[in-house]
Each structure stands twice: as C-alpha cells, then as structure tokens.
Amino acid sequence: xxxxxxxxxxxxxxxxxxxxxxxxxxxxxxxxxxxxxxxxxxxxxxxxxxxxxxxxxxxxxxxxxxxxxxxxxxxxxxxxxxxxxxxxxxxxxxxxxxxxxxxxxxxxxxxxxxxxxxxxxxxxxxxxxxxxxxxxxxxxxxxxxxxxxxxxxxxxxxxxxxxxxxx
Numbered sequence: 001x002x003x004x005x006x007x008x009x010x011x012x013x014x015x016x017x018x019x020x021x022x023x024x025x026x027x028x029x030x031x032x033x034x035x036x037x038x039x040x041x042x043x044x045x046x047x048x049x050x051x052x053x054x055x056x057x058x059x060x061x062x063x064x065x066x067x068x069x070x071x072x073x074x075x076x077x078x079x080x081x082x083x084x085x086x087x088x089x090x091x092x093x094x095x096x097x098x099x100x101x102x103x104x105x106x107x108x109x110x111x112x113x114x115x116x117x118x119x120x121x122x123x124x125x126x127x128x129x130x131x132x133x134x135x136x137x138x139x140x141x142x143x144x145x146x147x148x149x150x151x152x153x154x155x156x157x158x159x160x161x162x163x164x165x166x167x
Contacts, residue, residue: 004031005053006031006034006051008095009051009053009089009091009095009098010034010051012095012098012100013049013087014036016100016155017038017159020040020155020156020159021040021041022038022039022040022045023038023039023040024037024047025037025038027046032050032070032073033049033050033073034048034049035047035048035083036049038085040163042163042164043164045084045085045162046083046084046085047083047085047086047087048076048083048085048086048087049086049087049088049089050067050069050087050088050089051088051089051090051091052065052066052067052088052091053091054091054093055090055091055092055127060128060129061128061129062126062127062128062129063092063127064124064125064126064127065088065090065091065124065125065126066122066123067088067122067123067124067125068120068122069112069120069121069122069123070119070120071119071120074112074119074120074121077105077108077109077112078109078114081105083105084104084105084162085102085103085104085162086102086103086107086108087100087101087102088100088101088102088123088125090125090127099127099135099153100155101125101135101137101151101153101158102151102155102158102159103123103149103151104162107137107149107151108123110139110141110142110149111123111124111137111138111139111140111142111149112139112140112141113139113140113141116140116141118140121139121140121141122139122140123137123138124137124144125151126138126144126148127153132153133153133154134151134152134153135150135151135152135153136148136149136150137149137151
C-alpha cells in the first residue's frame with residue numbers, strides 16, 4: 001500500500017508537534033481531516049487538522065490558503081467542545097516552505113460563524129509577502145477588510161500560547 005499525499009502533510013504536522021514535546025495519538029483518520037489526541041507535560045488536547053496543497057497568490061504578493069468545511073465538519077466544530085486546538089497545514093508546491101497555523105476553538109468559530117445560512121464555511125489563512133511574524137486569519141464570518149485575526153506564525157511560540165499558565 002502506497003502513501004497518500006495527505007500522509008505527508010499530516011506527517012509534517014505530527015513531526016513538528018513531537019519536536020515541540022507533544023505525544024500524539026490518532027482518534028479519527030481521513031483524507032480531508034484528522035483528529036488527534038495530544039499530551040505534553042502540561043495538559044491534554046484534542047487537535048482537529050486539515051491541509052490544503054497550495055495557496056492562492058494575489059496581485060500584492062500575499063499567499064492565501066482557503067480551507068473549506070462541509071456542513072458535517074461545521075457541525076463537528078460547533079458541537080464538539082472537546083476539540084480545543086485546530087491545526088491548518090498550509091502546503092506549497094513540492095512541500096518546501098509550507099506553513100502550519102494553529103487556532104483555538106474560539107478563533108475558528110469566529111471565522112466560520114455560528115449562525116450563517118450557508119452550510120459550508122471557510123477559514124482563510126494569509127501570509128503577506130513581507131513574511132511578517134503573524135498570519136492574518138479570516139473566513140465566512142470575518143472578512144479581511146474588517147478585522148482579521150492576527151495569529152503568531154512562529155510555531156513554538158504559538159503552541160506555548162495554548163499551554164495553561166504556570167504559577
């Protein structure tokens with residue numbers, strides 16, 4: 001049995017998580033999404049992940065990855081409160097230079113909206129050509145012109161933001 005392209009994207013995400021001190025276990029395997037249980041020295045997490053193979057390049061040189069969620073996926077996001085971390089593997093041609101963005105449950109819900117009439121929803125992750133330190137994140141319920149979320153691009157720093165504060 002050969003490897004699917006999804007295995008490379010999800011494998012890259014898992015490699016980064018293991019290198020950051022997480023121990024993953026798969027809960028749900030699929031081509032369009034996967035759900036993992038993660039543990040580290042500080043807490044346990046449930047991670048919902050998706051990948052996209054390539055970005056859309058705009059005229060200003062920014063790249064945008066548009067993640068589409070089916071009606072069924074939207075229901076999982078809105079109802080499964082155990083999922084507290086979302087990972088988006090933002091692929092590039094030949095995988096080189098791909099990015100991974102992590103969002104909280106609240107950030108994803110802000111992007112997709114709770115009461116939209118459209119059954120399918122979208123989360124978009126944009127990286128300006130200047131390569132700034134943050135992703136601009138928006139979606140069905142937040143347009144980029146209004147007030148995109150700014151999410152830390154550095155993976156180690158971003159994962160630290162998920163850790164419970166230690167007193």
